[in-house]
Amino acid sequence: MISAGTADQIWVTLDHWLVAHTPAPLQTLVSIVISVAAIIVVFAALFALTTIFERKGLGRMQNRYGPNRVGPCGVFQPIADAVKALTKEDVVPRSADHVVHYLAPLVLVGVIFLTYAVLPVGRNMTAVNLDSGVLYFFAVSAATELAVFMAGWSSHNKYSLLGAMRAIAQMVSYEVPLLLSSIGVVMIAGTLSTVKIVEEQARTSNGLAHWYVFTPWGLAGFILFMIAATAETNRSPFDLPEGESEIIAGYFIEYSGFKFALFFLAEYIEMFAVSGLGITLFLGGWSSPVSFLGWIPSWIWFFAKLLALIFAFIWVRGTMPRLRMDQLMNFAWKFMLPMTLITMVSAGAWRFLTPAVVGPKPLGGVIRWLVCALVIFAPYITLARALERGRKIEKRVYRYAE
């Protein structure tokens, strides 16, 4: 807040300048429109960027080229994709429920864009500074399940209904660890406001920022949060609802043309939104990790972290095989849920092991760190052993086609 540089605040200044140059009665409206337009344009552009990034990256991981025909090295592929999606015929099955079929992609995209309202993408760059920002995020994104169901049910296709059922079962199950893993942050920060949570982490001591991922409960919480986020956004290895090889494309099998593109857009912007929340909660939002890098504008930090997380998502997609339904459910309820509860206990221990209890700063801090790490690590080993018991893991034998 104190020494906010010009480059750091350039978008805020631009916004204020634009609003100041409109007639007074329109100022509120213009201010809202600017925020909404900025969010939609920036993240839709990021979506286009990510599709080419993902296709090239996955191609690289799978020893093939990826798209390389449109423009130099295929960089204009997103434009070609967009033109194709817009010019394709919009096929609606005759037995489909037309109104619901039409509304489902709109509801899905609209709801996900709503969650961006509380994400701080930079210093003073939050569309709405809600007192209950984190709660708002989860409350609004809860409606995506209903939109997915609308799409799957209205298509009147058994594959799409199967996909929708899988999607709902998965999203409801993984919403629990997603919520619980973020409670630790709320407990320590003492607020639900995303802006205040980031400000809390932007403080530095000894040149190092107070990111929650640097604490044992924060690290465990971040890993659990990202796993749950992968499941929540239906990305591989949790892509059972889409499962191209099993149920073709799941809940959006009967969509074509631009509505199909909207589902694609929804999947990606949901990934960005939930990654953005993970960055806000655990990775210090727009703050820099070390104080001597503080001159880099805050919004660059946010988007750098976002791109890093997107790359992690792509990497995981290129690495992990798809789970089975029973593995998915067992993992959610037998592993994720207990671990998130243990993370909460560890966060509580962190809250009460103040210097007054464990002693002065250098040694006391180490003791606090180790105790909280032990609170997580010991149950983790016990739980993993208990889940592995009675299961025979044989050496895998690979047979190649001849």
Added chain:
Amino acid sequence: MTMRRLVHCALALAVSFAGLAALYLNLGAEFAGLAQLLVYVGAIAILIVFAILLTQGGEAGPDKVFSPAGLAGAVIALAVFAVLAWAVNISSVTRQSIVAPAPPTAMRDIGFTLMQRYVLPLEVIGLMLTAALIGAVILAVRQKVSEPAAKPAAPQNTELRA
């Protein structure tokens, strides 16, 4: 229930839940509004939809929208509305002159109140919900496995909370 397809009714119900949440938010009750959205739109609506699909397949019901049963339902709804309206009309709240709106409650205050003054009711509700959850799981498991090994619900709850 004026729509023929049961799933449409469920979706309309979800919309009305969202509308109620918007009403809460408009009245400044941020927490209540968002909790309404999270619990009702996110969970209850999904539960209803699941129930519909698992019981009768969500196919179209009878062709006639207006039936004697519907008429009876309308009469009952009117009667309930009349009773409620009468109760609101004679209550003391409406007699008072309009007071100034309460200051917006911060989320912090709600948290402190829940954790300090009302911590016992909160814990009791948590215990009851856990008991219900475990009971439901045991019922579901017993049906599938059909082994006599299923334990009674009560002792497990206390273990979990202790």
